[in-house]
Amino acid sequence: MEKLNFTSEVMVFESRFELPKEIEELLVMASEAAKNAYSPYSHFKVGAAILLNNGVIITGNNQENAAYPSGLCAERTAAFYASSQYPDVPFSRIAISSHSALKQTTEPVTPCGGCRQALIEFEQKFNQKIEIILSGDVGKVYIFKSVADLLPFSFHSGYLPK
Numbered sequence: 041m042e043k044l045n046f047t048s049e050v051m052v053f054e055s056r057f058e059l060p061k062e063i064e065e066l067l068v069m070a071s072e073a074a075k076n077a078y079s080p081y082s083h084f085k086v087g088a089a090i091l092l093n094n095g096v097i098i099t100g101n102n103q104e105n106a107a108y109p110s111g112l113c114a115e116r117t118a119a120f121y122a123s124s125q126y127p128d129v130p131f132s133r134i135a136i137s138s139h140s141a142l143k144q145t146t147e148p149v150t151p152c153g154g155c156r157q158a159l160i161e162f163e164q165k166f167n168q169k170i171e172i173i174l175s176g177d178v179g180k181v182y183i184f185k186s187v188a189d190l191l192p193f194s195f196h197s198g199y200l201p202k
């Protein structure tokens with residue numbers, strides 16, 4: 041028997057005002073995108089802003105549906121749109137910001153498992169780490185250098201038959 045140990049590293053900033061300017065700007069775009077979320081059921085608005093290697097920024101937000109599973113998270117809305125428009129351009133970083141009129145988010149909200157899986161696919165596809173910036177309404181900001189830090193043991197295409 042053997043034990044495997046995994047470590048994840050996250051950089052913690054006390055507030056978004058401590059961030060490097062270009063990262064703060066991406067986070068502001070994610071916050072702005074959250075305002076357009078369609079979230080009549082959860083009342084939880086999430087915005088995502090993806091910076092591509094070519095400098096283009098793609099934003100998205102969560103889109104809910106009366107048939108709950110038919111909706112989509114902000115991260116995947118942005119990632120799939122980015123991939124549909126720029127299929128050959130790697131993602132450099134993604135900022136994700138969460139807001140609710142009913143409850144102030146005072147800590148970074150992390151992506152759901154499905155979004156981690158979707159994002160790591162793009163990391164693996166381009167063999168380039170995607171930096172993840174996470175923030176709530178106020179408080180600390182987390183920066184992960186790679187999706188892999190949020191999703192050890194991810195499923196990947198290597199498992200599939202050729």
Ligand SMILES: [Zn+2]
Nearest residue numbers: 113151152155
């Ligand atoms: Zn998600």
